[in-house]
Amino acid sequence: MPLTFSPVIVTTLLLAASGVAHASSFDCTNATNPTEKAICADAYTSNLDQKLGELWSATLPKVADPKALKTDQRQWLKQRNQCADNLSCLRQKYQMRITELGHMTTPFSWDATWQMIAWGVSTGGELKTKRKDSTHITFDVLGASGANMGNLDGIATLNGTTAHYSEGDCALTFIAMNGVLDVNQEGSDADCGAGMGVFYAGRYVASEQSLAAENDLLSVGLVRTRQEDDVLRNLLKDDYQRLVESSSSRTIGDASSDVPGAEVDEMWVRGLGGINASIFMHTTDSRFWLVLIVSDSRGNLRARYYTNVPSWKGRLPETLKRWYDKRAAAGSLTLDLMP
Incomplete structure (x- = not known):
């Protein structure tokens, strides 16, 4: 379908001021495509959009070639819209663009x-x-x-x-x-x-230094809200960051018939798939199930099972059980039922 831009987005691109009272850079009442609707419906992504809009307005007058930046912004919008309503994709696109704009006023040198x-x-x-x-x-x-x-x-x-x-x-x-x-x-x-x-x-x-990584479960799109992120931080403790790191490669897992409506993500780190892998299942009412493979202090692999649903503390949903059994069959893999 053809790309459509709200009047406010076009105005922003041309560096005119907008007085729209929304938590984003465009008027959500005019949102037409799946991407704009997804941004407006999600507070975290909407805040990223607002931050980007403010940074764009501050950056454009300061760059060496404003025309090139306007062209680049239009191209970025096309790429962003290819995410459709995928929040993980959208959030990463916004974070990358915010980093880009933050460096575009630096004088260029090949050295x-x-x-x-x-x-x-x-x-x-x-x-x-x-x-x-x-x-x-x-x-x-x-x-x-x-x-x-x-x-x-x-x-x-x-x-x-x-x-x-x-x-x-x-x-x-x-x-x-x-x-x-x-x-x-x-x-x-x-x-x-x-x-x-x-x-x-x-x-x-x-930059002489590596860019600071600020990834969390919100930024990679595994959770929707700050409240969900807080729940998982408290549940997982030291394993929270391990889950974030395991999300670099991701596919949609099979649905679990014993938890209707749940979404499943299977994740791993390229080259370390047998060590840093996880399966994460969640529902819209903030129930979570997770099996995460870790290496203990002796270098032995263990699978840790977490859930915030009391009735599931002692047993795995069928989808997670199949995932664990497949990996346990390849060798010793103890399953730890976490508090």
């Missing part, structure tokens, strides 16, 4: 260290570029996806604000835009000398 704005909790990259002469730059890029790594270095040919590198089936294009650097990749992970699932493509911002 810099760059950090990738990561998609997910266990992906990332660091890029070092340096001008070699008037027509070339050198580069050295590191990438990660879970436990898998990659590294590539070489010399790229400059053409205005773009540099291009090609060797064999691997090609990288570096595109400067205001204070950020886009890297496009042609060729597979293996073609570019990287482990499975590791790609160097993405948007990078100039």
Whole structure:
């Protein structure tokens, strides 16, 4: 279907003021597509939208090339709308965009260290570029996806604000835009000398230090509200962050007939799927069930079962039981029923 933008969004893009009294950058009474409706219906994502709108208005007058930024914002809106009503996707898109805009007023230089704005909790990259002469730059890029790594270095040919590198089936294009650097990749992970699932493509911002990770169950979209997040923090304690970290790769699990209407997510860390894996089931009335595989102090794998539903404390729903039994069949995997 064709993309539609509310009048307020268009106005924001053109840097005009909006007096709409909503917790977002556009008038929710005019929300038409699934993305806008999802944003308006979710307080956390709506607050991210409002924060982005304020940052956009403050950033546009300060960048070196406002026209390029307006074009980039329109492209971002198209990408955002591809999330439809997927809150996990939307929240990550907003967080990434907020980070991008926060660095776009930095003067651009090819002599810099760059950090990738990561998609997910266990992906990332660091890029070092340096001008070699008037027509070339050198580069050295590191990438990660879970436990898998990659590294590539070489010399790229400059053409205005773009540099291009090609060797064999691997090609990288570096595109400067205001204070950020886009890297496009042609060729597979293996073609570019990287482990499975590791790609160097993405948007990078100039920084000597890795970008601070602020991921939680809200930001990765596993819970909807701050209250649900608080419930799981209290329930899981030290395992809360382990659950966040296990969510880097995710698929929808099978429904559980003994808990009608529950949603199921199966999660793992690429390259560490047998160690950092979990299955998470939840309902709209904030009931939770979770099995999380962890490594104990002796290096032995254990499965920990959590739920905030008293009647389920001593038993697993069928979907979680099947998931656990499949992994236990491959070797010793003790199941701990957590308080």
